[in-house]
Amino acid sequence: EALANQIAAGEVVERPASVIKELVENSIDAGASQVDIRVVDAGLRLMEVADNGAGIEPDDVPNAFKRHATSKIATTRDLFAIHSLGFRGEALASIAAVADVTIETATSAGVGTSAHLTGGAIVDAHQQAFRQGTTIAVHNLFYNTPARLKYVKSQATELSHITDIVNRLALGHPNVAITLRSADKLLLRTAGNGDLQQTIAGIYGVETAKGMLAFAGEDLDFKVSGYVSLPDTTRSTRTHMTLLLNGRYFKNFNLAKAVIAGYGSKLMVGRYPLAVVNIEIDPQLVDVNVHPTKQELRISKEAALSQLIEQTIYARMADQNL
């Protein structure tokens, strides 16, 4: 079991940002409205995620760290149907296999549980007073897998991966207030009031957010909405595009191209848009092929969706006489 967990960890935990992603997704799945993230040394020394979600019952704490012990539903179809981000039940087990982990959790304010795991095994667990929610601290990632540690890039690179994934999670969940700190430096704070434009402001700055154009459109299968940078203020030399399918961040080259096509010939050569595109689909009606750990997604009727995105953005800019 310990070995199996280490092997699974190789798939799930590629770098510090993978840990952050799994922990924050768990917080969101637990219904948290506030998630506070702190990293030290780009997460290699410490990653801590504190939430005010549902918490875990004392008896369930050991289960949470067992592989395939998920409290969530198990197919990708259900995954998109219920908006639950985690579904494999192996993230915590994998993380605990390659780091020391401390968890503090309570399902209501009062008595909760504190547990410490090393080498994937619980070495100490006791009751303690705690607020409602969960704090998980991950210490010394990859300390027992030197081969993995070798693949970790510079701290600057790892921290930029962390910032990137937290940005995407925040954009997909404007109703969750998220903070990210590196040591004690605040890198990100989102409002958590459900307003996407304010969330964009928390990430890219107030001025940038104000200068973006809202768009919305739909056809029989899809609803698309979001914000795009105005062509003349688009400063970026590489694309900052966040595609979200029912709140889940994904990558798709053709849809990214459709966003750019929506600008017609208005973008200056060498400039790329800043865009946040929400796509809503009825998961029952659409086939979604998804690899558990990869962020690429294929959607049936992708060509129609591409057209919808391009035309919606194009029409919105024409509206504004851009």
Ligand code: ADP
């Ligand atoms: P999955 O998310 O795929 O179910 P994980 O290994 O990520 O698997 O988590 C295992 C279980 O631990 C979850 O199903 C959930 O019941 C519980 N859990 C993990 N993190 C939290 C959290 N922050 N708040 C409440 N419960 C949590």
Ligand code: MG
């Ligand atoms: Mg999970």
